[in-house]
Amino acid sequence: MRSFNIIAGCLATILLLLVVVPLLRMILAADPKILQATLGDAEVARSIFLTFRCALWATLICGILGVPLAYILARWEFPGRGAIQGIIDLPVMIPHTAAGIALLMVYGKRFFLGKAFGSIGLDFVGTEAGISLAMAFVSLPFLVNAARDGFFSINPRLERVARTLGASPWTTFFKVSLPLAWRPILSGGIMMWARGISEFGAVIVLAYHPMTAPVLIWERFEAYGLKYARPVAVILILLCLLIFGILRSIASKRKEV
Amino acid sequence: MLRMEDVDVRLGRFRLQSISLYLKKGEYAVVLGPTGTGKTVLLETIAGMHRLQSGKIFIGDKDVSRLPPEARNLGVVYQDYALFPHLTVYDNIAFGLKIRRKPRREIKRAVDNMAQFLGIEPLLKRRPVNLSGGERQRVSLARALILDPYVLLLDEPLSALDRNTRDRLRRELKRIHREVGVTILHITHDLTEAFYLADHMVIMKDGRILQRGKPEQILQNPRERAVAELVGIQNLIKGISRNNWVETDLGLFEVPLPCLDECSKQTELFLTIPSWCIDLDPGRAAGRYSWLGSMVVGDMSFANGHVEVELIHSSGEALRVTLSRREYGEYEGKLDTGKTVKVGIRKQGISCVTG
Numbered sequence: 001m002r003s004f005n006i007i008a009g010c011l012a013t014i015l016l017l018l019v020v021v022p023l024l025r026m027i028l029a030a031d032p033k034i035l036q037a038t039l040g041d042a043e044v045a046r047s048i049f050l051t052f053r054c055a056l057w058a059t060l061i062c063g064i065l066g067v068p069l070a071y072i073l074a075r076w077e078f079p080g081r082g083a084i085q086g087i088i089d090l091p092v093m094i095p096h097t098a099a100g101i102a103l104l105m106v107y108g109k110r111f112f113l114g115k116a117f118g119s120i121g122l123d124f125v126g127t128e129a130g131i132s133l134a135m136a137f138v139s140l141p142f143l144v145n146a147a148r149d150g151f152f153s154i155n156p157r158l159e160r161v162a163r164t165l166g167a168s169p170w171t172t173f174f175k176v177s178l179p180l181a182w183r184p185i186l187s188g189g190i191m192m193w194a195r196g197i198s199e200f201g202a203v204i205v206l207a208y209h210p211m212t213a214p215v216l217i218w219e220r221f222e223a224y225g226l227k228y229a230r231p232v233a234v235i236l237i238l239l240c241l242l243i244f245g246i247l248r249s250i251a252s253k254r255k256e257v
Numbered sequence: 258m259l260r261m262e263d264v265d266v267r268l269g270r271f272r273l274q275s276i277s278l279y280l281k282k283g284e285y286a287v288v289l290g291p292t293g294t295g296k297t298v299l300l301e302t303i304a305g306m307h308r309l310q311s312g313k314i315f316i317g318d319k320d321v322s323r324l325p326p327e328a329r330n331l332g333v334v335y336q337d338y339a340l341f342p343h344l345t346v347y348d349n350i351a352f353g354l355k356i357r358r359k360p361r362r363e364i365k366r367a368v369d370n371m372a373q374f375l376g377i378e379p380l381l382k383r384r385p386v387n388l389s390g391g392e393r394q395r396v397s398l399a400r401a402l403i404l405d406p407y408v409l410l411l412d413e414p415l416s417a418l419d420r421n422t423r424d425r426l427r428r429e430l431k432r433i434h435r436e437v438g439v440t441i442l443h444i445t446h447d448l449t450e451a452f453y454l455a456d457h458m459v460i461m462k463d464g465r466i467l468q469r470g471k472p473e474q475i476l477q478n479p480r481e482r483a484v485a486e487l488v489g490i491q492n493l494i495k496g497i498s499r500n501n502w503v504e505t506d507l508g509l510f511e512v513p514l515p516c517l518d519e520c521s522k523q524t525e526l527f528l529t530i531p532s533w534c535i536d537l538d539p540g541r542a543a544g545r546y547s548w549l550g551s552m553v554v555g556d557m558s559f560a561n562g563h564v565e566v567e568l569i570h571s572s573g574e575a576l577r578v579t580l581s582r583r584e585y586g587e588y589e590g591k592l593d594t595g596k597t598v599k600v601g602i603r604k605q606g607i608s609c610v611t612g
Contacts, residue, residue, distance in 0.1 A: 155337070155339060157337065158339050158341060160306055160326070160333070160339070161333055161335065162352070163305075163306070164305075164327070164329070164332065164333045164401075165327075165352050165356060165400065165404065166330075166353050168325075168327055171356060175352075175356075180341075180342065180343055
C-alpha cells in the first residue's frame, strides 16, 4: 500500500510539474521593464480584449444552441444518438488548422453559406465573427459534454413529478432541470471560454486579422523573437489565471443546504 | 374515479398488457406484485408519462388517454420522494400552487395548513437533503395533496424506510386516507403493507393483472398459483382431481372444496392451504377436516411474536404453519424438532388453483 502511494504520488507530481514548470519559468523570467512597457502597449491590450470578447461570444452562442442539444442527448432515447455524440466530439480530434480550412471552405465567399451570411452583412473571413466562429467550432465539446453530464445527473423523476404538479415541459426545464444543472453548465462554459481564448490554429486560417492574443504572440515571436513575445504571453496567462480562478470558484462553490 | 380499459404500453422490451382497472372514489387500492413486474410503469402510465399503444384511461368521465401529465391533476409520490433539492420544503410544497399562479397569501395559508396536517411545520425552511426518510415522505405527500388531486399515486412510498418508521407511516397513510378521503393507488411488493392498507387489491405480474378484488376475496380464492404465491399463501400442494377427491402426495383430500367446480375441469391442480386452516393435534371433530394425518416437526423459526413451524410428511411434502407465541405455548413439549404430531387440514379455507 505504501509503495503504491509513493509511486502514484511521484507519477502525479511529474505530470503537475510538466504543466507548472514552463508557466512558472516564463512568468519568472519576464523582464519587469519590458513587461511594464507591454502593459502599456495598446495593441496588446486590444488583442487581449478582442480574444476575451470573441471567446465570450462563442461561449454564449454555443450556450444557447448547445444546452438544448445537451438536454436532448441526456434525456432522449433515439437512433443515432451515439453518432451525434461522436459529431460533438469531432472538433477535439481533428487538427485545428484543418478545422480552420474546413470553416473557410464553408463560410468563405466561395460557398453558398458564406455568400448567404455575407448578403446579410455577416462576413467570417478576417472579422471578429470569424474569430468567434473558429473558437466556437473547436471548443464547443467542452460546453455540450459538461451540460449533458449535468442534465444526465438529474433524477428524471424530478422532472416527471414537476409535470404531474402542473408544470409544462418548458416550465419544468426552466424551474427544475436548468437550476439543477447550472453548475456543470457554467463549468463547461468556463472551459469552453478558456479553450476559445487559447485557440490559434483555426483562428489564423479564418481570421489572421484582427489579431487575437495568441496570434499576436506568434507574430511577435516570429518578428522580434522570444524576448518580445514572452511578456504578451505572461500577461495573457496571468489574466486568464485570475479570471479562470474567480469563475471556477463560483462554479464549484458548495451548494447551500 | 379512475378507469383503465384494455391499456397496452410498450417500453423497449417491456410490455403492459391489457390492463383494465377500476377505482371507486375514495377507495384505497393497492397493486401488489414482485419487483420488475411493471408496477411503476403502470403508475407512470396513469400519470401520463408513457404513450398508450391501445386502450383508454378515464378520470371520472373524462378520457385522459392523450392528455399530458400536467393536465391530469394526479399526485405522484415516488419511492425516493423526488423532492426538488434546490428548493426549500416550503417551496417544494408550494411548487404546484405557484405554477397555477395562486396569490402568495393563499399559497402560504394552504402550505401552512398542509404542513400542520402532516406535522411538518418545523421543516418548512429546510432543504430536502437535511430531512430523514420519514420527513421526506411527508413533504412529498404534502406536495401532492395540496393540489387536491383526483387520484394520489404512491410508488412504493414506504420501501426506503427503516422498519419502525415504515410501521408508523403505514398508519399515517391510513389516517390521511380516512381524513382527506382522497382516492389512492398504492403500489408495493410488501404483503403486510398491502393487506393493511387495501380496500381493493390488484395482483400484477409480468406486465399483466392476474386478479383484482377485495383482499380477503383474493386470499380466500386466488385464481391461479402465481396469485396464491404473491399473496403469501405458504402451502401449495400439487394434486389431481378425481370426482369427490383430490389426490396429492399427502394422500386424498376430501371434497367438495369451495372452488373445485372451477378447477374440476383441470385434472392437475394445486391446493392452497393457508396456515390458519392447519390444526395441530386436531382432536375428534373429524368432520370439519379435509385431511387428517401425522407429520414430523421440522425446522422452527421464532420472529415477530410468531413461530413458524415446518411439518414434514412421510412423502417428503412439507407444510408451514405460523403460530402465535400463545398457541405455541399451548403445544409445549409436543412441537420439538423430530417429534411426530397429528395434523388436520380444515375444509374451510382450502382452495384450488390452476398451475
